[in-house]
Amino acid sequence: MKRLIVATLSGLLFGFACFGLASSGPEPLPWMIGVQIILSRALMGFGLGITKFEFGHWTIRGLAFGLIFSLPLAFGGMIAESPEFTPMMMFISTVFMGMIYGFLVEFITTVLFKSKI
Numbered sequence: 069m070k071r072l073i074v075a076t077l078s079g080l081l082f083g084f085a086c087f088g089l090a091s092s093g094p095e096p097l098p099w100m101i102g103v104q105i106i107l108s109r110a111l112m113g114f115g116l117g118i119t120k121f122e123f124g125h126w127t128i129r130g131l132a133f134g135l136i137f138s139l140p141l142a143f144g145g146m147i148a149e150s151p152e153f154t155p156m157m158m159f160i161s162t163v164f165m166g167m168i169y170g171f172l173v174e175f176i177t178t179v180l181f182k183s184k185i
Contacts, residue, residue: 070180071183073115078176082169089165093152101148101168104124104141109129112137112166113173125173126178127166138163 083106090105091097116133123129142162146155153161177183 070181071177071185072114074183075113075173075177076110076115076132077113078173079116079169080110080172082113083109085137086091086165086169093150104144108137109166109169112170113129114175116170116173120185126174126185130171130174132169132170133174134167136164137170138166 086098086109087102087105091102112133113135120131121129123132140150142159145158145162148159150156178185
């Protein structure tokens, strides 16, 4: 239960961080996209916290879950029009940042809070 709570709250924290980065552009971010970003990262944390699958090492697990849970958000990001990013740049940056967030959520949960899988 401790693992589930820590991972979900960490995902939520990184959801707000991701929202902050996404809304730092020149145009305001629509609120529904903000909700999607925050909930997507919180769902990633929930998935990391509740799943018992082991990938050999916690780093691989965090990166894999970050990749998997970022794909829907990345495909949605390709639809958004941005003067700063092409659709492919938006996809790649969303997946890359998701992998970083997944790694960090797993690091906080497994290493800092020493929660077993």
